[in-house]
Amino acid sequence: xxxxxxxxxxxxxxxxxxxxxxxxxxxxxxxxxxxxxxxxxxxxxxxxxxxxxxxxxxxxxxxxxxxxxxxxxxxxxxxxxxxxxxxxxxxxxxxxxxxxxxxxxxxxxxxxxxxxxxxxxxxxxxxxxxxxxxxxxxxxxxxxxxxxxxxxxxxxxxxxxxxxxxxxxxxxxxxxxxxxxxxxxxxxxxxxxxxxxxxxxxxxxxxxxxxxxxxxxxxxxxxxxxxxxxxxxxxxxxxxxxxxxxxxxxxxxxxxxxxxxxxxxxxxxxxxxxxxxxxxxxxxxxxxxxxxxxxxxxxxxxxxxxxxxxxxxxxxxxxxxxxxxxxxxxxxxxxxxxxxxxxxxxxxxxxxxxxxxxxxxxxxxxxxxxxxxxxxxxxxxxxxxxxxxxxxxxxxxxxx
Ligand SMILES: NC(=O)c1ccc[n+]([C@@H]2O[C@H](COP(=O)([O-])OP(=O)(O)OC[C@H]3O[C@@H](n4cnc5c(N)ncnc54)[C@H](O)[C@@H]3O)[C@@H](O)[C@H]2O)c1
Numbered sequence: 001x002x003x004x005x006x007x008x009x010x011x012x013x014x015x016x017x018x019x020x021x022x023x024x025x026x027x028x029x030x031x032x033x034x035x036x037x038x039x040x041x042x043x044x045x046x047x048x049x050x051x052x053x054x055x056x057x058x059x060x061x062x063x064x065x066x067x068x069x070x071x072x073x074x075x076x077x078x079x080x081x082x083x084x085x086x087x088x089x090x091x092x093x094x095x096x097x098x099x100x101x102x103x104x105x106x107x108x109x110x111x112x113x114x115x116x117x118x119x120x121x122x123x124x125x126x127x128x129x130x131x132x133x134x135x136x137x138x139x140x141x142x143x144x145x146x147x148x149x150x151x152x153x154x155x156x157x158x159x160x161x162x163x164x165x166x167x168x169x170x171x172x173x174x175x176x177x178x179x180x181x182x183x184x185x186x187x188x189x190x191x192x193x194x195x196x197x198x199x200x201x202x203x204x205x206x207x208x209x210x211x212x213x214x215x216x217x218x219x220x221x222x223x224x225x226x227x228x229x230x231x232x233x234x235x236x237x238x239x240x241x242x243x244x245x246x247x248x249x250x251x252x253x254x255x256x257x258x259x260x261x262x263x264x265x266x267x268x269x270x271x272x273x274x275x276x277x278x279x280x281x282x283x284x285x286x287x288x289x290x291x292x293x294x295x296x297x298x299x300x301x302x303x304x305x306x307x308x309x310x311x312x313x314x315x316x317x318x319x320x321x322x323x324x325x326x327x328x329x330x331x332x333x334x335x336x337x338x339x340x341x342x343x344x345x346x347x348x349x350x351x352x353x354x355x356x357x358x359x360x361x362x363x364x365x366x367x368x369x370x371x372x373x374x375x376x377x378x379x380x381x382x383x384x385x386x387x388x389x390x391x392x393x394x395x396x397x398x399x400x
Contacts, residue, residue, distance in 0.1 A: 020045075023053040023356060025095045026087030026117075028061045028108055030071035033099035033122050033149075038075035040348035047334050047346075048353045052360035055352070058092050084108050088115040095359065098122060102207065103200045106131050113142035118359050120352070122149045124211040124382065125375025127202025132379035136372040147355045147365050148375030150215040152283065154350035156342070157304040157322075159330035159368065161287070161294050162220055169308065170289030176221045176260070176268035178285035180209035181276035185254070191239045192248035204252030206231060206382050209272035209283070214378050215370060216285060217260065217268060223377075225263045226397045229385030231256040234275055258385045295319065302341040376400075 025041055027034055041055035060077040061084040062068030072080035084100075087093055088111050096112035098105055098121040109121050119139055125148050126132030139146035152158055164170060182205075185196070194200040195208060203210075217224065231253035240246040255273035262268065276282065283298035295305035307319045325341060327333040331350050335342055354369045365371045377400055384396040 020050055021053045021360065022056045023094050023359065024056050024058040024090075024092040025097055026059045026061070026090060026093035027057070027077070027097040027099060028084045028087065028104065029099035029101075030060050030062050030068060030075065031099075034060065034071065035075070036345055036348050037097055037099055037120075037352065038077075039345055040352045042076060043346075043349045044353055044356070047349055051353065052357040055095075055356065056092075059087055059090060061087055085111065088112050088117060094118060095120065095356075101194045101200055102127050102202050103194075106135050109135050110138040113139045113144050113146070116142065116144065118145040118355070119372075120147045120149060120355055121372070121375070123215070123375060124202060124207040124379060125372060126379050127198075127207070129376060129379040129383045131202075132372070132376040136376045139372050145355065145359045145365060146372040147351070147358075148370045148372055148378075149348075149351065150212065150219075150370040150374065150378075151347040151351045152212055152216055152298070153219055153368060153370060154331070154347040154354070155296075155298070155301055156330045156332055157296055157301065157324040158216065158219075160304055160322075160324050161296060162368075163330070164294065164306070165220055165287070165289075169291065170287065170294065171291035173221055173262075173264065173266045173287060173289045175288040176217050176262070176266055176285065178213035178216060178268070178270050179282065180205075180213050180272040180284075181279035181282040182209065182274045183277050183279050185235075185274045186277060188235050189239060191241060192250070196238065196250045196252055197248070198251040201252055203231075203382060203386065204233070204250075204254055205272040205274050206253050206256045206385060207379075209274075210256055210258075210270060210385070211378050211382060212283060213270050213272065213285065214381050215374060217262075217270065218374070218377065219370075220285075220287060221262050221264070221266050221268065223263045224381060224398050225261045226395050227261075227381060227384050227388060228259040228393050228395050229256060229388035230258070230393055231386060231389040256385060256389070258388075293319070298344070301344060 045051045045054045057077040059079045060072050061081050068080045096117040096119050109119050112119050234254045236250050237247040240248045258270040260268040286295040292308040304322045304324050305319045306322050326338050358365050388396045
């Protein structure tokens, strides 16, 4: 039989049509992440068939009665609440999904675990490593499944990069360099939002964007042994609101850079900024190994740049642009025929499907998904970068 290219499988609902269990979901937050997660729950059985369980959007929590009622109607939740504790008391909810701001991760996630709910929490898991550790301890003690929403692990090209590294295609890894660049707060009149307030967010570009590339570094290269860091805040005061003239103090970093030594001997650099003019969501990395290199940029999510030292005649060698959209690429057999690309929002479908499979079949989230332990380890590295910056960039060993 010729190679499966996906053009022939689209109407093929593999597997049974009979009894598929459902899993009740309660989501805290209905804005950016609440919307992305709700979309994923709804798409899941449409793409993965048969799913381990069909998500049932039971309830969504927000602060304003009117706004959360509209969100429930829009996203298809059966009910809504202005008290997130209602989600934990609801016997029809088995999975608690936390898409709230960072200061609202620990208490609801710990309470959810104590109530016996499986937990998915957005990143950064905690505002500090100590907070993240409490959360990890709580889910371990409760024996529930736990996932930290490092969704970039579920980009087909990034999972493919991991497989290439695992297969030894790049040989020994020498370098990892990652940049996660945005530009959205460059206007000095952009107001104080929760992401600029340390008590709410924990840190700035570091915990928001840096957390993602730290997780990618751990996912692809391995554990860091030590870091050096430099964090900075370019604009220290911002309007609290429109028109009043009142200002608030920005007490988180606008940008950071870090040097990384990995346990396997590789070295790397990490950089994130919200002041990179022209960069919208430029999450990119390059890895150089003894046998070749790979390079990725989220803004071209379906592509992986690959260079292999001995691929083809030397006159024709160079980075190849691989379209990671074949049925033999990670996740792709569930989607479309080759070259029919997918988007950022679909990483959440993969991530949540992985979690629900782990819940139903009692399989592990790790190593391909991120657990609360991964969220904790990432927070340790973030704290070390802050500590290094406070000490003039001194080398800080990573101790979990
Ligand atoms: N994985 C990713 O790519 C990614 C992207 C963006 C954000 N995030 C993370 O997701 C989390 C949420 O970020 P966001 O961008 O969706 O924020 P957001 O400000 O868009 O949404 C926050 C939501 O939390 C709700 N909320 C706030 N306080 C509440 C309370 N007391 N009770 C109930 N609901 C409350 C708000 O109403 C809002 O719906 C953050 O931890 C962030 O770091 C992850």
